[in-house]
Each structure stands twice: as C-alpha cells, then as structure tokens.
Amino acid sequence: MDGKKIAGLLFPDVNESVDDIFKKYPPRHLKEGQVVSRFAPSPTGFMHIGNFFQMFISYNLCRVTDGIFFLRIEDTDSKREVKEAKKVIYDILNRYDIHPNEYQTLDGKDVGGYGPYVQSERKDIYKVFAKKLVEEGKAFPCFCRKTEGKDDVLKLRENKFVEDDEKEYDPCRDLSYEEVKKHIDNGESFAIRLKTKNTGKERVKFYDLIKGEIEAKANAKDFVLLKSDGVPPYAFAHVVDDTLMGTTIVVRGEEYISSTPMHIELFEALGLKPTLYCHNPLICKIDENGNKSKFSKRYADADMRYYSEEGYPKTAVLEYLLNIINSGFEIWRAKNPDAKWQDFTFSVKDITAVAPAFDIVKFNDVAKNIIAKMSAEEVYSSWLDWAKEFDSSLAKWLEANKNYAVGFLSIDRGGVKPRKDIYKWSMIKNETYPYMFSRPHFEELLAEDKEKCKEFLKEYAKDFVFPSSNEEWFAGVKQTAEKLGYAIDNKAYKQNPDAFKGNTAKACEFVRLALTGRRNSPNLFEIMRVLGEKETKGRLQSELK
C-alpha cells in the first residue's frame, strides 16, 4: 500500500510516533471508582446555562468520587475564538467556586501533568495520530474545496436528502501516491479524512450513563480528522485528548449522541478503548406560546452572566441546577435544611433523561429560601459584594449606612418563620425596600380615602409618641382610631360597617402608606424602629398638608 509513502509526503516534519506520545502521557493511577472528567468549552465569550449545567454534572461526578476534574479549552475553531473569551470561562467557574484540578492559567502556564490544556497548543500531537492513520491506510488526504459555514451546509443538505445514500465516501479516498504527490507539488492544502471501513449497513452499540444502551447506525462517512489548517474538529480532538488525558467519563450534551458512532469508529481505528459517555439532556425554556423550546441565546437568562448581574446568590444557581439534575435533591434538602449542598449524595443513576424546562419562578423560590436562611449581616455583605461589581453608588451608600441597612434587613429575619421576599440582590433597593432609601409618595394611591387619611394622620401625628414595643405602637394607633370613630372591635365592624369610619386595619393602612408608600409591608413597629424617631415623625407629617 501507498499509506506509508503518502504519510511521509503529508507530514514530512512529524518524527514522533504514537508510542512516543503515550510515553509522555502515562496512564493515571486511579483508586477504585475515581472518575476523571472534564469541562471542555469553546471560548466564545459567552457561557450558556446549558454549558454550565453540563459542567456541573461533570464536576459533581468527580467531586463525589474524589476524582479529577480538569478544564480543557477547545479553541479549535479559529473563526469562533474571541480574545478575552477564555477569561469569561475562568471568571464564571471562579464565581461559583468551581476549581478544576488541572487547567491552564490565563497567562498560559499548565497546572497538571497532562497538558497543554488548550487544544490550539496540541496541534503536533494530533498530527502524530493522523499520520499513523494515514500510514495504516485508515485515513487519507482530501484536496476538495471545503464547505464554508452553516449556510453552505444547509444548501448542500437540500440536495443530499434527495439521494439519501447510506454511506458518504469522499472522492479523494482512493488517490494514489502519484496523484497525492501532484497535488502536494502544486502547493495545494489538504484535510485529513478518516477512510471509514463501514458501508452504511452496520450497527454500533454503546452505553450511556443516563440513557442506557443505545444502538445506532454505525458511522459510514469519511469525516474530517484534521482541517486544512492542521487543527482537528471536535471528533478527533476529543478522541485523542480524552485518551491521553485519561478521561474516564465524558459528560456532554445530548446533541452529541448522534455523532458518537463517529467517535467509536475513531477509537477503534486507533486501537483505543472508548471512554464512557454521559449525555445530559438539554435545558429547555417555556416560550410565549407555552411550549417547551430550545433555551436559545435570545433569552437573557440563557447567559450565565445574567445571574451575576441580577445578583442571584451563587448557591441558588447551583441548588436549582441540582434540583433539575435530580429531584432527589429537593427531598434531601427538605430533610436537611441546614446542610451544605455538597453533602448531598449525587448519583448519575438519578439524572433525569428528560429535557427539563427552566422555571424561573421555581428558581426564584429556591433563591428566596436560601436568602431567608442567611443572617442580616450575611445578606448585607453579599449584597454589598454584588453592588461593588454592578452598582457602585449603591455600594458607597451601603458602606456608609451599614447599621441602617443591617437594621432593615433584620426585619422578620431569623427565627422559624423568616420572611421570604428577597431572591436577588438587585431587587432589594427597588422592589423590596425602596422606602428605606427615600420618602414615599402615596397621595395618588388614596383616591376616595384621601380626606379620611389626612384627618387620621393629622390626629395620629399630634399625639404620636415614638413606641418602644409593638404593643405600645399598636395601642397608639387604636387610641387615635377610636377617638376618630373607627371600630376597634373587628367583629362589631363586620356586623355594621356603616357605623364606623373604618376598622383598625384601615387605620394601620394610613400609617403604612405614610411610612412606606405601600399597602403592604412588614411590621410597622419594626419599620419605625429602623427609620428612627425623627424620620418616622417626618414621614407622618410630610405629604398631606
């Protein structure tokens, strides 16, 4: 065969053998059950929540088996790589306290013995493996014009569907040494393709940790191993890197199930044992029509940065995802309200095979519960951390008014039945406690009650003594109310509402409006205590002249 001669022509400067490479990547010495897995994102400058979800499964698999979790940057598609995009990946992992055991630092230093952990720095390795396949007649150079991007592919596909051939052999698969030499001498560039041994009739079986055994049509396509720029597409890089790096379980999105037969054939062609696969379902979203649909980039919450910007506590994101990964977590959480999420026994067996819909309402609830368990001091400092990053003027204010802020964050906090009205830091100032930042306007909320309110507040402010207990405060309101003809006894009021100006609740509403500008708020005594005597009096007197 011409394989050896052609390989020499194609890779004149590759002198190493596959065996030489393997010497540099000795097998890992693993304890029983230890998992080696990885997160292998492309640096696109954007981290999709589905990506993060997949990473989190992989991370947990390693974590619970005391295994090795590494980060490999898949920057093989030069069109897509964005400078600084790597940083986005590192920042997000950092934010969630996910620290890979092996990775490459941002300034290019490899941590761990199986690097480089960036694919663009591994080109020489891929060439050695490609050369071996060419030598053995299992791969060949292809000089055809390449397809450019998605639009071309779609056009191509339209025509192809008509033919519906079970195999897809490349025209260059049987070029002779002389023909190859002619192309090379012309200075033509080439891709390397696998020469599939299949005819389109064969079947393959493989095992998936989530789906179980999957049987599919074997690959029968001469797919590309090395692009004309010498860089491998996903399939080849995956097989070579995960073998050398000793990955035991590859966690990846369900979209890869269809290409797994290609990967299996490649492993076999190289005489290697395939890794175990764990194809996780893709997170969906409920669209405007109420249908489950792809969680596309157009949704703001598809971007992991959204959760940072909105100020969701990081454990809320993690715990909600754990919830999606398997609902056993939720039951465990109910039984162990104070445990750390890390104490949950995560198991692959329990991962759902169904594509889950991301439910922001449920997610908010998870976040609420987490924040409700925090102390006021903890809320304050997390909120401040968030503000430092996303709202610097608020951060300054918080630093200057710490006691006051901790004061209103303490309202109904702690104890067995804490308030649950905060689920993200960005809402505290504008949604939960706007009245702690400025005096409210409420005149427009009053309508037909306006005169009554004016009268009540005037009288209430006149007699007002800053209360020192909840009882004292309530007694004060009732006193004024009674004096003005409000019902103190609610039963009496219900029996004959027309005999009174209103009931105690109505009276409290006026005070509440003056203090908070709202019809509902936490306990008014608590609010007064945080506002202080001077501000409380000011608010009772200010708006309605």
Place this chain on the structure above:
RNA sequence: GGCCUCAUGGUCAAGCGGUUAAGACGCAGCCCUCUCACGGCUGAAUCAGGGGUUCGAUUCCCCUUGAGGCUACCA
C-alpha cells in the same frame, strides 16, 4: 428525507407489574393577622393516543402523535 433521544398535573418530578399515582413550585379557598410575607389546613390539576404481552399495565413491547437533537474542514 434519514438517523438518534425523550414523553406522569402548568413546571420540576417520585414511581421500577397490583399504590387512595408521593413531594416541591405555581394556582384557588380557609385559618393566623394591622397589611403583605411567613406558617398551618384544604382544594383543583397528571400517566399523549392506539394496539399488544399479562390474571392485572403509568410501569414491558410495537405503532402513531408530539417535542428536541444530529445529518459542516461548528462545537
């Protein structure tokens, strides 16, 4: 078009051939109550459809339907 994956209330889901088909979020009502929240109680709401297998199917098999994915020198 072909191939692959998936299918229990609105959502997340327990369930592994016999159950009054858990639980959580959401929704409705009641209680607590100065309002809201919290909490407590109650309620409405699910096995996509059709065939098998079986004494018996939500559970196993097949078909249909629906949703998603892949079918690039993207990942």
